[in-house]
Every structure is written in structure tokens, then in C-alpha cells.
Amino acid sequence: MVKALTDTNPGAPDPGDAVDSAPPKSAASAKNAHTEELVKSKQRVADHGEMFTPAWMLDLVKSESERIDSRFLEPACGSGNFLVQVLHRKLAAVEVKFGSSEFEKRHYALLGLMCIYGVELLDDNIVECRGNLLEILTEYLRLDPSEELCGAAAHVLSRNLVHGDALTMRTALGEPIVFAEWGYLGKGKFQRRDFRLDVLTQSAAFSEEGNLFAELGKHEIFTPTKTYPPMTVKELAA
16 A cells, blocks of 8 residues: 555655664564553453554564655554654654755655555544644644644644544545545645545556556556645645
């Protein structure tokens, strides 16, 4: 899914390769440190099979997690244990590459957030997840809640973090899950294209070598349900 979404990027100034972040803890020590955070209650585990993803698993995709524009989809994101760590690494990359320019820093930080996706079955978890990611971004950029960039980030999270079921690929209201693909065009302008999750997953299967549909061009497979005109932070926040 990450690859499928990344390959459809509408084109943006290249934010560069991954950067090194602080040395990660060993898998064992990180796992032990987060054990108490992986379960909210035994009852929720019994009722919903709720078990949060440990943050140390992010090291399995270390290079991707340190690229600002790489896309991550967590199909059972809970309150955001995994996605929070993804955002931290993306913001570390933003600081290294664009820390000297406040304008670029703010816009590429928003792009990093735009590249994080999640689906969650429980409504309290999805609300908490959105809040956790928004808090990290606002603290990093020292945003006031009244600022347009904060409003734009909240709007993005409302589109990227979906209350629904990743197995059925439908929202809590029974509608097909639709994700917004965001791209940064430069000069403060963002591009948005919407894609249905079920179509993207089918397209990935069609592209496999030897498949009857393997010769289809990506322009035939990845057809957005809607394409929006370029938007500024102010327009996203509106």
C-alpha cells in the first residue's frame, strides 16, 4: 500500500533522501519499554482484538520512515503508537533539510503529516490518534491553535485517519474508504487527489508479474475519484 500510494505522487520538489536520526534502541529494550502501552484493557482485547503496534517495529522500515514524502498506512492504527514515531522521524528529516527556512520548514512538516494514513475500528482510538499527531506537529512548529496551519493539519488528519474497518475497506458509516493523496507542488501549494482503498489494493494485485492485467499502464489503474485544484494552507484550513 505504501508503494502503491507513493508511485502515484503527482510530482513535487524532491525533499531528498532519508537522513540519519538518533540511534534507535535495541528491539528488545524498546519492546520492553512499551509493553505496558500496547493494551488498554483485557476486555478490549477480548471484544475487539485490540493490541497496539510497538514503536520498535518502525526500525524494520527505517530508511522509508526517514523520508519526508514516503507514505505509511497503518490498517489498525489504534491511538497512534506506530504513526507517532513515523511523524517524529519525518519531522527530524524536515529539521535537517529545511530548518533554516521557516517557510519551507512549515510546508514540508505539513507534507510529512500528509503522508501518514490510518484506519481504526474504535471511535475513541481514532479521535485520540488524530489528537496525538496534531499535538506533535503543533509542538514542533510552535503553532497557536488559531493559526491556519493548525487548521490545515486538522483537516488533513480528518481525511487521512479514518474511522472504519480495513478488512471490509469501509468506513463506520458503511461507505468505501477514500484516501486523499497529497503532494507538495512548491511555493506553498498542495495537490490533492482522492483514491478508493479497495481500488488501490486491487490495482496492486493486477500489477503483479504474470497477471492478466499486468500490461495495463498505471494511468489506467490509478484513476482518482476526484482531483482538486492546487490549494494553499489557508484554503486547506477553510
